[in-house]
Amino acid sequence: MKKKHEYCCPIDATISLIGGKYKSIILWHLIGKILRFNELQKLVPCATAKMLSQQLRELVQDGLINKVIYPVAPPKTEYSLTEHGNSLIPVLDAMCSWGKKIIVTS
Structure with missing residues (x-):
């Protein structure tokens, strides 16, 4: 059984789950889809296998x-x-919207 982690705040809890280098990108590509490893590899080309x-x-x-x-x-x-992953869709949508504003102003 996994040991319960103690977080210093709610943002720490969120970042601990989706803060990996490619985790948010992987989650974004899986919204409403079922993908195989090779398909994910094509969608996240910067990540090594x-x-x-x-x-x-x-x-x-x-x-x-x-x-x-x-x-x-x-x-x-x-x-x-x-189902737990789907609960992150609003967070991922917000990250995408915020990122689009950064790209436009850069």
Whole structure:
């Protein structure tokens, strides 16, 4: 069982879950979609396969995404948002809107 983490504030709790280098981007691409590893790799080209795997593993452990492995050759793995992950959509939308303003003014 995972040890309960103590947070100094609500923002600390949020950042601890989505603050990884590519976690927010992964979550954004999974909104309303089921994607395979290779599809995610194309959508997050800056991430190495090792880093993408690590970020996905952490998101699964934190209950934000589902990982389904189909027993076929070669193995087929699909990722999707959990209900808990879907609850982050307003946060991700706000981050996207804020980021668009930064891009326009830069």
